[in-house]
Amino acid sequence: MTPVDDSTGAGGAAETPRLLVRWLSKRYGNVQALAEVDFELRAGEVMALLGENGAGKSTLVKVLSGLVQPDSGTIEIDGVARDLYPSARSQASGVAVVHQEYSSVPTLTVAENLVLGQTGVSPLWLPGRLKARARTLLDAVGLDHINPGTLVERLSVAEMQLLEIARLLVRDSKILIFDEPTAALADREIERVLGVTKRLASEGRSVIYVTHRLPEVFRIADRVTVFRNGRSLPARSTRDLDVDAVITMMLGRELQTMFPKRGTARAETLLEIEGLQAPGLSEPVSFNVRAGEIVGLTGQLGSGASTVVETLAGMATLQAGRARLDGQDISLKSRSATLKRGIAYCSADRKRDGTFAVRSIRENLSSPWIRAVARAGWISVRGERDRSSDIARRFTIDVKRMATAVGALSGGNQQKVAVGKWLGAAPRIMLLEEPTRGVDVGARAEIYQHLRDLCAAGLGIVIASSDTAEVLGLCDTIATFYRGRVTALKPHHEWSEDALVREVMHQEAA
Ligand SMILES: Nc1ncnc2c1ncn2[C@@H]1O[C@H](COP(=O)(O)OP(=O)(O)OP(=O)(O)O)[C@@H](O)[C@H]1O
Ligand SMILES: [Mg+2]
Incomplete structure (x- = not known):
């Protein structure tokens, strides 16, 4: 060049x-x-x-x-x-x-x-x-x-x-x-x-x-x-x-810390994934997620990292393998099946299935858990308002703009809504693809902190991200993907940034 x-x-x-x-x-x-x-x-x-x-x-x-x-x-x-x-x-x-x-x-x-x-x-x-x-x-x-x-x-x-x-x-x-x-x-x-x-x-x-x-x-x-x-x-x-x-x-100020301190993941395995096969994966994928743990899957475009997350969400065709949550088999055959088992999913493409552009911030924030505040088919307006305002505050989304259509928000603020809406749903497992795409440094640090808070509450999180710095700074365990298979799976402290980038690009040490 x-x-x-x-x-x-x-x-x-x-x-x-x-x-x-x-x-x-x-x-x-x-x-x-x-x-x-x-x-x-x-x-x-x-x-x-x-x-x-x-x-x-x-x-x-x-x-x-x-x-x-x-x-x-x-x-x-x-x-x-x-x-x-x-x-x-x-x-x-x-x-x-x-x-x-x-x-x-x-x-x-x-x-x-x-x-x-x-x-x-x-x-x-x-x-x-x-x-x-x-x-x-x-x-x-x-x-x-x-x-x-x-x-x-x-x-x-x-x-x-x-x-x-x-x-x-x-x-x-x-x-x-x-x-x-x-x-x-x-x-x-x-x-x-x-x-x-x-x-x-x-x-x-x-x-x-x-x-x-x-x-x-x-x-x-x-x-x-x-x-x-x-x-x-x-x-x-x-x-x-x-x-x-x-x-x-x-x-307009210094950023204190980008990545929150890691907590201690609990000993018990929350999610077991065994021999997962789906279109786009060339070898079966297996790994476990403990309560309180963030597992990062990283690789280039088409490496299979997002395929795994999409399969766990029930968005891809499962060809073989099984997933167990709390020791019980879960069906991965549809999004509604996984949603019922408490699996939250935040897609990489918020236009496709992350947010509803013409709906208000409040409606978007409450969309995953609206049923929980509805009684006998009636939605409790108060319940919805309280809970969504609480989420908005935690994500520094302007509470005065709750009635604004999400489509009118800046790109990064739309992403905050896409991630934040799951907070009210009390999921067991949170799956995220590229969670901070287009999010500014300040809000990025906030999202990381929220994910850590969810871990502290006992959730297990799986992130597919192509941002190696993010994966290294945030995750407890990191799996690298290349052409549809896992090439390495190690705890974060066994990775250096250099080694991770090299593994992801599938290059030999210089
Ligand atoms: N069509 C619109 N209607 C109402 N408000 C809007 C509209 N477009 C943008 N805004 C508001 O104008 C402000 C600037 O938005 P803009 O999209 O330019 O931000 P940005 O710097 O590109 O942010 P990002 O990094 O998130 O993309 C924001 O408060 C946004 O909500
Ligand atoms: Mg913009």
């Missing part, structure tokens, strides 16, 4: 910025999403845009992409004032975006999605040409194993995200915006995205890169702009910063 050339990017402050945003404000009802934001992007630079959940990052992205009209402020591209609303204008001005919530149409093919909604691309392209073009684009983002004729609904979350990036390459845009492009991805796909991003910048395009994964920032960004409560702090060069300094800028 060609390194970013300093002379094109972070250099000469005197040159006209590629993008200059001044005094930009946007209000939603009583939420000031953007407040007099100043933002500058130079030609050929990668600018990381950082901030807590709800800080306004996606709102800026939506303004720049013409989805949202700002209340006030000015935008200049290459020194010329521009109105970027609606999105056709933004596109015509050379802005292209990969949104946080992916926008591919699941019922169309990969190739069709690549040309969908793109100005300057004829829908009358011959199928053969369309396919050939799609092939080139897919290869560019490392989706070489995907057939252009595949329906998008068949893709994994990570593959959909890479498809979004391929869509952005269709047009020749000079300002590229990535809103959390790697949130759904594992190490190897992240490398691919970072590689593609660097290459695009080295070709002279300017990139705005929104992320909560701070180590990435130092790998690709020339400068950093931090948003706090809708306001922008002055941009800083990554050369003058480190991760801790960035966290302090984001939170």
Whole structure:
């Protein structure tokens, strides 16, 4: 990969910025999403845009992409004032975006999605040409194993995200915006995205890169702009910063601890998994979960780690094997069967089955346990309100906004709702996939603490996560997966970060 050339990017402050945003404000009802934001992007630079959940990052992205009209402020591209609303204008001005919530149409093919909604691309392209073009684009983002004729609904979350990036390459845009492009991805796909991003910048395009994964920032960004409560702090060069300094800028304070102290798991086995086989697993999987223990399953995309969690949730086809809870066999044949036995499940894709976007925060928070507060078919409004407000407070979700539709929340706050709703259900086992995807550092620490609290109350937790730092910092026992089988299963203190990353990538020690 060609390194970013300093002379094109972070250099000469005197040159006209590629993008200059001044005094930009946007209000939603009583939420000031953007407040007099100043933002500058130079030609050929990668600018990381950082901030807590709800800080306004996606709102800026939506303004720049013409989805949202700002209340006030000015935008200049290459020194010329521009109105970027609606999105056709933004596109015509050379802005292209990969949104946080992916926008591919699941019922169309990969190739069709690549040309969908793109100005300057004829829908009358011959199928053969369309396919050939799609092939080139897919290869560019490392989706070489995907057939252009595949329906998008068949893709994994990570593959959909890479498809979004391929869509952005269709047009020749000079300002590229990535809103959390790697949130759904594992190490190897992240490398691919970072590689593609660097290459695009080295070709002279300017990139705005929104992320909560701070180590990435130092790998690709020339400068950093931090948003706090809708306001922008002055941009800083990554050369003058480190991760801790960035966290302090984001939170306005230092973060004391990211990972809570581990408790002592109890001796008794809560969940026994024996010889589990399901599509996507190449060898039977067996492990135990003790009460109070967090077991982490980690691996690359398609490694089988999520398959195990999905199978335990009753979401995949069980081909062989058994699971016992408290020594009693449990059926894994459907989600409702496992739910009945007290198995909570928080999926990686909150759009598919994590939250209901059009329903309120309160309704979402109470959805897993609403039956418990209902008596003879009547829902106790008071019971629901008390319990969901309690959860909201524990997750620092604004209690005044309980009636707000979850779809209007920032991405990270939606994730807090997706995890938090299980707290009221008193489950025995909690299964989570990528629990802190898109969650900011502060809220991430809170979620970890909540999971530890649940352990202290005797729950067993199984997490599938591609974030090796998270698995290492949080879990008691860690299993690594590679191509559908477990390659190692050890207590956390027998792992180092280096050994874990190497095991996950399936590489020999250097
Ligand atoms: N359509 C909307 N209606 C009402 N409020 C909204 C809407 N869109 C965003 N908001 C609010 O504006 C604020 C900024 O949200 P935004 O999505 O820009 O945050 P963000 O920085 O991208 O956060 P995250 O890191 O969680 O993605 C939040 O309080 C959010 O709830
Ligand atoms: Mg966002």
